[in-house]
Amino acid sequence: MSNAPSSQPTVSRLFPTLLSLTLVGVSMAAESATSEGGDAPKRLERAAPYQVGPGDLLEVTLSEERYLLTVQVDGTISLPTGKLKVKGLATTEVRRKVEAHLQEVGFSSVQPTVRVKEHRSQVAFITGEVLHPGRYYLFGNHKMFTILLRAGGFTRHASGEVIVQPADGGEVIRIDLSPDMTMREQRQALNIPLANGDSVGVTRKPQASESR
Numbered sequence: 001m002s003n004a005p006s007s008q009p010t011v012s013r014l015f016p017t018l019l020s021l022t023l024v025g026v027s028m029a030a031e032s033a034t035s036e037g038g039d040a041p042k043r044l045e046r047a048a049p050y051q052v053g054p055g056d057l058l059e060v061t062l063s064e065e066r067y068l069l070t071v072q073v074d075g076t077i078s079l080p081t082g083k084l085k086v087k088g089l090a091t092t093e094v095r096r097k098v099e100a101h102l103q104e105v106g107f108s109s110v111q112p113t114v115r116v117k118e119h120r121s122q123v124a125f126i127t128g129e130v131l132h133p134g135r136y137y138l139f140g141n142h143k144m145f146t147i148l149l150r151a152g153g154f155t156r157h158a159s160g161e162v163i164v165q166p167a168d169g170g171e172v173i174r175i176d177l178s179p180d181m182t183m184r185e186q187r188q189a190l191n192i193p194l195a196n197g198d199s200v201g202v203t204r205k206p207q208a209s210e211s212r
Contacts, residue, residue, distance in 0.1 A: 049090035050140040053121030053196075058086075060098060061113040068117060081105045091115055122196035126151045129158035129202040144200060145190035159205040162190070167197025 052058065056071045060079070069077040075087025084101055086094045095114040102110050122138040124147055131152025138147075144164065148154075160177030175189065194200070 049092070050116065050119070050122075050138075051088050051090055052094060052116060053087055055120035056116055057118035057120065058091075058094070059115050059117040062098075062102070062107075062110050071121065081107070124194045124197070125199040127199065127201045129155045129204050131155060138194060138196065142194055143190065144192045144194055145187050147194060147200065148190065148202075154202060157204050159203045161203040163201045163203065164192065164194075165199040165201070167195060167199070 052071055054071050054073050054075060058069045058071065058077060060067045060069055060077070062079075067079070069079070071077055071086060074085075076083045076085050079098070079101070082101065082105070084094075084097055086097065089097065091114045095112055098112045098114060099110075102108065102112065119137050119139050123135050124138055124142070125135055126147060127133050130148065131154075133151065136147055136150055144162070148162075160179075162175045162177070164173040164175075166173070173192065177186075
């Protein structure tokens, strides 16, 4: 599994050929998505806390005791006092569920804490003209801009078009790029949350050389 190089790319490297190569703007990006039947506005509305799933490693603290618990395929974690189903819950919901369980088994004075130590259950796929295409873990409300940075930014052959294929079967989102806008505007327009299994493709300029 490829999951980003160790060095974090700078913002300016998102577009290495033209450092000012940016989106035409939020309005045009939204219009472009709408013209394709896309749901970029819905994407912005649906941003929600990270939901744990199979493979995630949770750190659960019960008073002085700390446990590292992997969410199993059936969506459960195993505490010393029993199993709990946590798949699809945010960490705050997991904490409340653990707290209620402890009260049920006679440990009402214990105040648990829960955090995701390692995110392993949700991924997005980055393809096309980025420096490091591959499969990337999603951490919390990961936005497309951040994922593109983790993938090293665009190659010099990138056309300026980004295509999002939603894993849930929703309409394709297309975002067109232009060299005349600021990095801030670019980041705002790419501020689209990604969901587990989504694919992001950066297209190639027509007749671009095969070399990167």
